[in-house]
Amino acid sequence: MAEILTKSRARNIFYGGSLFFVVVFIGLTINSHRYVVNVSTAGMPLTPAVALGKHVWERHSCINCHTLHGEGAYFAPELGNVMTRWGVLDDPQTAYEVLDGWMAAQPSGIEGRRQMPHFTITDEEMRGLAEFLRWADQTDTQGWPPTDAG
């Protein structure tokens, strides 16, 4: 690459090429943003309860043990499809009750088993959390995860 590729040519290729890819990326981002809003997550309305549930999820940093759509920590089960696993995806009331029961039973205190902390969560927040997990579960994730085990 001695003479054809001089330093200043290499520099121009770097700046010019990068700019090109940034522009393409921004275009695809706009398209993806619209797709998420109008298609992949449109199956269930993003209600105030769902938004509240997301804040509850964040406030307790569930992501630093669990994965959600495969992202997060790998210490505890995937929760993007937990409502499917529990068979309550289409049943808000049972979803809330099962989740509430699960959370109340933590920490299990079983020796040698990974522990989930106890969280102080109001009824309204718990309903939101269940709605949030149902909302996440109905997202079109291109067929992921491969099995219900998550």
Next chain:
Amino acid sequence: MKYQSQKVALAYFLVAMGLFGIQVLGGLLAGWIYVSPNTLSTVLPFNIIRMIHTNALIVWLLLGFFGAAYYLVPEESEREIWSVKLAYLQLAILVIGTLGAVGSYLVGIHGGREFLEQPLWVKFGILVAAVIFLVNISLTVLAGRKTAITNVLLTGLWLLALLWIFSFINPDNLSLDKMYWWFIVHLWVEGTWELVMAAILAFLMLKLTGVDREVIEKWLYVIVATALFSGILGTGHHFYWIGLPSYWQWTGSIFSAFEVVPFFGMMSFAFIMVWKGRRNHPNKAALLWALGSATVAFFGAGVWGFLHTFHGVNFYTHGTQITAAHGHLSFYGAYVAMNLAIITYAMPQLRQRAPYNQVMNMISFWLMTGGMAFMTFVLTFAGTIQTHMQRVVGQNYMDVQDQLVLFYLMRFGAGIAVVLGALLFIYSQLVVRRELIAPASSGPVAEDAA
């Protein structure tokens, strides 16, 4: 040390090393909880410990980059830093922010986006510190000699600070949240940080091998071009399963496959420069870290990234211990080791204690690198079993985890080696002042081999 203001770097490196210690101790504790899950479970749950582990890592790597910039920019630009006071003010803001974040985490106040858990005021503090830094460094560079190394370094640092804006954008729509979250996480480690890494590597090669600047800087532009050409659209490898369009499956697969190229480039570059170079610089430990970093980054980011980047593979491995294996070796090789390389290079000058004590430092390299390699292997084995049992057979997550105990035990052992190496490294930088063995007198030392 040619310029007085380079001294600023010392303070940055000291804080960085302190956080490095906290990071690896936090990691060791988290690793122990995998082995003995009831440890501290009601006092200090796993999620808090992991937050401290990952946040300490990110902050100390950034502090290292800032320190590296304050060290090398004066030499490249041939002038003092624009304002030493601002540089210390920036550090003070970052230290207060870090202490504030750790304190908040311990009392249960934190956000819930992975790696971005800092309270809002800390995020603003980071932004302010970044702006101070960019102004300070940019004014220094603009007033002085412009080199490819400072061009690339500044491009990387400006862009990474710009991307930080996305830490304030958190849509209620989870899929959008995830998409914009990757703008920081992926475009940092597989884009802007690569620019910083390549610039530091180029600086070290310039100093350690004595190869002609023209040659080094041409390599540098080619490497960073391949990094951004592959890495920007390579972001798509995180967009397969989070609710984004299906075209990301082939876009992400194709472009991210090419992300191996810059890492292969950096490794080849480092070795070729060393072979070509005539200079026999006495700081052998810095050379070891620089070559080691480029090599381990190639394996951790390049090879282990490639391993699960195609969507057909990622469908099964996504979010398993395979991901953890890759995350560990890539961060270590590319960013931890490159930071330790520039620290190893700069410290003797900053503390005026050349000729160099290198034995301990080199032992710490092998301890840490060996430990990280072993950890990566056992996590990869664990991840392979997990992928098969959970994603193919469909066995329940917790049941599969119960079968992986042996691997987690070995991971903990590897973690001990890494922690010992890290502590030894810090000790060798801070305490040891005299030569342990006489330096081998092999060949002439170029007179400007600073």
